[in-house]
Amino acid sequence: MTLGIDVLIDGLLIGVSFAAGAKAGVILTVAIAVEVMFLGLAAAVALSESGAARTSIIGVCAGQAGLLLVGAAVGATFLHNLSGATLEGVLAFGCAALLYLVIEELLVEAHEEKETPTQSAMFFVGFTLLLVTEMIA
Numbered sequence: 001m002t003l004g005i006d007v008l009i010d011g012l013l014i015g016v017s018f019a020a021g022a023k024a025g026v027i028l029t030v031a032i033a034v035e036v037m038f039l040g041l042a043a044a045v046a047l048s049e050s051g052a053a054r055t056s057i058i059g060v061c062a063g064q065a066g067l068l069l070v071g072a073a074v075g076a077t078f079l080h081n082l083s084g085a086t087l088e089g090v091l092a093f094g095c096a097a098l099l100y101l102v103i104e105e106l107l108v109e110a111h112e113e114k115e116t117p118t119q120s121a122m123f124f125v126g127f128t129l130l131l132v133t134e135m136i137a
Helices: 002-020 022-049 054-078 084-110 117-136
Strands: none
Touching (some): 002 022, 002 054, 022 054, 022 084
């Protein structure tokens, strides 16, 4: 349930970001697509380890994709008329929520396993490249 709400909000942010501009929409879509891919993989592994059938695993992953599309459609349809400041506020809240999820959820779980300095460096290099790409493009 929590995963579904997260993916739905991610889709909403994609829709709102395209309302703010194509450049912001593309960058946020790429970032969220990578996030959702890893969420899908994690959900598939967890369901597989719990003994779920392949059809239910595929259904959960397809449901995630559907929720992402629904959220994007709702965001683009109903929130495209927001004023500039309100639109920026929604986007800022969404980006802060994404950063919170990465830091509080994913990195905490990642530290349960032994990690190498290269793995930590790759996370920060990827994050920095995403920010620099947004500033240049």
